[in-house]
Amino acid sequence: MSAPTTTAAAAPMTHRQTLEALSGLLLVLFVAMLSGTVVSTALPKIIGALDGSQIQYTWVVTATLLTATATTPIWGKLADLFNKKTLVQVAIVVFLVGSVIAGFSQSAGQLIAARAFQGIGVGGLQALVQVAIAAMIPPRERGRYNGYLGGVMAVATVGGPLLGGLIVDTSWLGWRWCFFVGVPVAAIALVLLQMTLRLPTVRRENVKIDYLGASLIAAGVSVLLIWISFVDSSFAWVSWQSGAMVGGSILLLGLATWVESRAAEPVVPLSIVRQRTTALAILGSLAVGMAMFGGAVFLGQYFQIGRGFSPTEAGLLTIPMMAGVLGSSIIAGRMITNSGKLKPYIVFGAVVLVIGFGMLGTIDHETSLVLVGVAMFIVGTGVGMTMQNLVLAVQNTVALKDIGAASSTVAFFRSLGGTIGVSVLGAVLARRVSDQVTHDLTAAGIPASGSGGGSLNLEVLPEPVANIIRAAYGDATGHIFLISAAIAVVGIIAALLLKPVNLRTSLDLPDPVRSAAVAADAVDGAPAFDQVSVDSAGTRRPPVAGA
Template identity: 50%
Template sequence: MTNPPQGAATPTDLTETAADTPQMTQREVLRSIAGVLASFFAAMLAATIVAIALPTIMDKLGGSQTDFNWVLSTTLLANAATTPIWGKMADLFNKKKLLQVGILIFILGSFLAGMAWSIPVLLAARVVQGIGMGGLTAMGMAVIGTVIAPRERGRYSGYFGAVMAVSTATGPLLGGFIVDSPLGWRWCFFFGIPISVLSLILIQKTLHLNHQKRTVRIDWGGALLLTVAVSTLLIWVSYVGKDEYFAFNSWQTYTMLGAVAVLTAALLLVESRVVEPIIPLKIIATRTTSLAILASVSIGVGMFGSGAFIGQYFQIAREATPTQAGLMTLPMIAGNYFGSVFSGQMITRYGRWKVYLVIGSLLNVAGLGLLGFMHHDTEYWILAIGMFLNGVGMGFMLQNLVLAVQNTVKVTDIGAASSSVAFFRSVGGSAGVAFLGAMLAAQVATLVSEGLERLGVNTSKGGAGGSLNLSGMPPAVRGVVESAYGEATGLVFLVSAAVAAVAFICILCIKEVPLRKTI
């Protein structure tokens, strides 16, 4: 927003600086938070169910490893690209209505995904889902930041973390059960619809905010530049270095990276001049927010990458059923649940938050590093320790990074600030899944070719490394592919650990500010 000339505030300016204010008792706050948590649970459940069901979906729809990566990346990309837009609208429009719109879009995307008959249709539906998830993420954090003081917010952030942990736990288990049941994989998408409808009802009845109307200025130019820049980067990451597409040293690479650089420069120029920027440069340029954003990017790589590839590892490399794969990820879920609830309670009780971010970042690096040494025949208890450490680390960091940022901005900027952190975490996750998936596919292709050559199979016309249709492979070839996925997944986690170390450095540099006791 522009400042009034010579420090004078006009009535219009005063209206524009007003924000949604809570008109609820403590009992109503708790009930409304239940509705917000229900919508958040549905969104997280959709992501975790799909992660465990994707190998089966790829098998049924004839998808490849690249398709596997894009089914995950398209949702994260749509989520990332729209989260700042939702966050800015949260500071301009009624948060309750926007949250309900986000839920409706998510329901539509879930229905379309469940009805998909091909990979392209599924990808389009996942984009719609991602747009809805962006609204749920941004609006949920904005509502929390509006109705609860920072000192008390630690407890509720812990509840968000606990919901994330529970959804992550039930997602793989439920997804595995649904895939293995007569319902089939389509119900992995349909299942979240009734939960979303329930959350709509709860929010309508319990969430009461007195919205102060503001002059609305949506930065559509910034939104377009942001979406195109992130999309171009992810497309390049997904296809570069593959023989059937283009090499690192190619005109396609130079064109795409050059376009990303130009688009980013144009975005910064636009955001520095518009009245209501999608990405508020003045906010994200502050020390706490900028460091939290850098940490969130590196955390997103490990969080989405580990969730995407650990289930695939168990199903392909260890021949686990979807249900068994879900059960095998329980140590990660238990760690996430413990870390979220424990840190939230301790922060609310004592008001200190940085120590949990530091410990969490160390545990995250340790857990991913341990998983980085996995092979197809690694003892399960070693993997369980790595998953548990990773889960605790994530539980200590995810919501508490947002809490640290919310504590340093005005209530009128909470939506934009919170969504900025979520946006960059999603961008990190999108880029991470695309990059790590491309690395996994390339490594698998190399190992499969070497394995097939040892079997005396001619690989000059391509091997089986790009296909996830294991049911159609001869037993000997299937064994080679399973072994290759086991070896290659370890490299994915090792790289994730190196990226996660960046979060530790950033968190060390964040200055701890005492939590406010007022909204």
């Protein structure tokens, strides 16, 4: 591995300077999250307008998650090698281009392709924002700023569905503005980052990027997720197609592991992945991602198709979940900064998440909206206490030079879990809806073929058929939330096995030799010092070696 040759050091930042730098990064995170949430309530109408199917409905979401997942470790590794600010700006440009192409799509297939390209930028933004924040703020202090992250997540997740609903319900705008609306916000973020973000730049000689490992990881994950999306619908679980795709994915990922173990600059450093904290955080993130993304993406569909609400109303009905995310992330973030302890909040959040999904697992097309709202609030509370803090647990254990690879590795597995969750739960939902619609149409004496049972545009269907499809979607959604609850139990196990640690107050891990000297000074009665200390006002101070 090449050693750094020159480093542009940055002076310690005050709380105000940190907030100014965070403004552009948080706006970037907002844009990335908005790209997914703004279409959540609008998607039924979008797919209906493009005459798409339930499989295509799922793939509009899955395509973005797929490319974001496959490229996340690559972005993270690049962040350890090159200028982080420049990489964030490149990711914004990719996102902008993908958004414009998606807005001009003329078919569901074109929209899926555009969303896949957009996902490359989304993967970069989601990974690099975490990396940039970790390069500015020590883990102990970072807990309080996780509250700001939670606030942005809540606003994007609440505002996105509302905005998407308003757009598709406004005749003079149309659904295409669900994709165009992020363009000016991303452009503003691009300018704001240029003005406010100042990060130290590390330049290395003879940098070797592991393109082979990155390609094998992306290919292996892609084949696996494509198989998950089509199995049991286009071909059987036990078939030559399943054997070829699963076997091919295992082979590609096995080769990727072999390449990564020998690469000078691995995309996913195996030495980090093998650490107990990182491995458990990955397992927890995988479970949380599968449960959260896989469950939440179908809430908009439940409210609109299963309950008959408009897109705007569906957006309003998701507010309890986002209130839970906002409140729990801010409160937990403050408490983590004050105490320096992380594990109790992750464990509690994981338990709450399972309880919330368990409650959502009882819903059908006639369930009280009060019960649904309470369950969504509980799910949001669990998400707010687990998602960012699992990343923080890993960042606390690695050196600053590896922060990009470590952060993106956790984000990679969270996105992978989300993509698998959306694909699997979408396939389960489609199969249960299809079976129930066929059964109920037959019982009602309506021919199942040619009745429009596969259409998501209920406005063009006869009222009896539309009512049967509506009830089928409402009833089937509860089943996929039960599956989400079962998956989230894995997150509890991973959280319980985490080692209790105190968050460090320095940006980087102490040097082993220097740590020994500090320990010796402490024994002799001399005041020890840390690399970068944090005072009660949240200001980072340079080291002081004595009173």
